[in-house]
Amino acid sequence: MQNKDFSGKVALITGSSKGIGLEIARELGRRGAMIVLNARGKEQLESAHNKLVMERCEVTSIPADVSSPDECKEMITFAANKWGRLDIIINNAGISMRSNMEDLNAESCQKIVDINLLGCIYPTLYSIPEIKKSRGSIVFISSIAGIISLPTATLYCATKKGLVGLADSLRFELASDKVHTGVVFVGFTENDPDKKVLGPGAVTVPHKRPNHMSRKEVAKEVAKLIKKRKNRVVLTPLGKFVSFATWISPKLVEKTIIAGRKYNLDNRLGIH
Numbered sequence: 001m002q003n004k005d006f007s008g009k010v011a012l013i014t015g016s017s018k019g020i021g022l023e024i025a026r027e028l029g030r031r032g033a034m035i036v037l038n039a040r041g042k043e044q045l046e047s048a049h050n051k052l053v054m055e056r057c058e059v060t061s062i063p064a065d066v067s068s069p070d071e072c073k074e075m076i077t078f079a080a081n082k083w084g085r086l087d088i089i090i091n092n093a094g095i096s097m098r099s100n101m102e103d104l105n106a107e108s109c110q111k112i113v114d115i116n117l118l119g120c121i122y123p124t125l126y127s128i129p130e131i132k133k134s135r136g137s138i139v140f141i142s143s144i145a146g147i148i149s150l151p152t153a154t155l156y157c158a159t160k161k162g163l164v165g166l167a168d169s170l171r172f173e174l175a176s177d178k179v180h181t182g183v184v185f186v187g188f189t190e191n192d193p194d195k196k197v198l199g200p201g202a203v204t205v206p207h208k209r210p211n212h213m214s215r216k217e218v219a220k221e222v223a224k225l226i227k228k229r230k231n232r233v234v235l236t237p238l239g240k241f242v243s244f245a246t247w248i249s250p251k252l253v254e255k256t257i258i259a260g261r262k263y264n265l266d267n268r269l270g271i272h
């Protein structure tokens, strides 16, 4: 029988109409949490909502763009009013990129920062009073790019590293309120085949990445981080290795990345 260890908790997951966000919602919902789904696209959001209802999860949903402060304020008010509390917020919505910085334009720079950084800041800002009341958790979905800087991912790395500063500072500010903040450094995870990322200019390009972990496994790790109130978790063996190598010898890691770029290693490994 399914362990209902999140019973009585209300969890809002941003960007949860598909991908990792939907799987986190499913995991927490199956374990008894009341789920608030969010995304911009209404059709996909409704489809995700219906899937979770079919799976007997207690769920509601709200379309909102996390890069809009007003929409985030409304989203948090809606989430807190629905079941009278908010225990967990998971800042998951994000977009990826694949372009040298010099080929970006102002519009694409703005988009990445707005969604990946401000899109975590606004939901967090407005949820703090509720999370303080419930002594709950604020979780940030970062990436291995939040540990190691990578070429063709400059702004993605900047935003994902920014989440670490945000979570760590908040932990100090909210320590006396018994609020938990945690960061999940996600590695290469299975993606929808039609997933697109920002490329040169403001156009989107297909996303081809190795698949080192399933979304379900990521969701289980997120649930574990919340349960154990851990500060951080690094996912995938490659992620753990990179984290260790960066700590031991940042210079060697830097040389390896530059050599990899010189010999076009990412294309050879099928990363497009």
Ligand SMILES: NC(=O)c1ccc[n+]([C@@H]2O[C@H](COP(=O)([O-])OP(=O)(O)OC[C@H]3O[C@@H](n4cnc5c(N)ncnc54)[C@H](OP(=O)(O)O)[C@@H]3O)[C@@H](O)[C@H]2O)c1
Residues within 6 Å of the ligand: 014, 015, 016, 017, 018, 019, 020, 021, 038, 039, 040, 041, 042, 044, 064, 065, 066, 067, 092, 093, 094, 095, 096, 115, 119, 141, 142, 143, 144, 186, 187, 188, 189, 190, 191, 192, 195, 209
């Ligand atoms: N997949 C990986 O390999 C991987 C690796 C490392 C880190 N991550 C991180 O994990 C998170 C989820 O990634 P994923 O691969 O599951 O992404 P995904 O499949 O592209 O799903 C993204 C979700 O976020 C929503 N979204 C995007 N922009 C939004 C906005 N402005 N406001 C509200 N919702 C928004 C999307 O719906 P709408 O477009 O309809 O809004 C969708 O529901 C991201 O933060 C990503 O950086 C993923």
